[in-house]
Amino acid sequence: ASGSGPQEPLPVGPDTSNKPALFYAKDGSLYVSDPAGSPGRKLTDGPADTDPAPSPDGSRVAFVRKASRADSGGQLWVLDLPADGGAAKDPRRLVDPAALVPTFGGDDPARSTLHSPRWSPAGDRIAFLKTAGGGGFLLTAAADSGAVLAPRQPLFAAPRFAWSPDGVQIAWAGGRSDVSPV
DSSP states (O other): OTTOOOOOOOOOSOOOTTOOOEEEEETTEEEEESSTTSOOEEOOOOSEEEEEEEOTTSSEEEEEEESSTTSSOBEEEEEEOOTTSOOOOOOEEEEOGGGSOOOSTTOOGGGOOEEEEEEOTTSSEEEEEEESSSSEEEEEEETTTOOEEOOSSOOEEOSOEEEOTTSSOEEEOOOOTTTSOO
16 A cells, blocks of 8 residues: 555464463473473473362462372472463472371271372462372362461362362362262
8 A cells, every 4th residue: 555654564374362372291201282282391390290179369389399200199289381482480399198198988098099189279278189099089278388277178179170160169079979979
């Protein structure tokens, strides 16, 4: 067009400006593809990190750190992510299953493992399962201190559970009537 300056070139390829980040585990380490579809950036070095769960604001990721890839679960860790996309800081252990009190019937906390972390909508708590067969006992931990809150009655849940939008309740499915209501 006459009288106008140079024009900006039109973008080529898909618009990735509003795509959320994708967190995933590969070869015992955690990665983020930010935005989703871009090449992954390595966040941890393992030895067997899995179950990444980004916080609602994207500033942290909760994950399970296992001693080996053969383990079914491990310890609950949190990694703070820099806002500028730079190198991630050192992760910190949030919950060590060996430090938990027995959940039901005298289980051995030293042999327990954790899995399936889920952030509350406000990002202040993380729900997770303490292994006990095909699912686990549902617990929550404060995201800053790791203080664990166990319900008065042990709740056995399948890995499919979710926080309510207001963060006050957790919906879960359980199939073992010997340890919790179904």
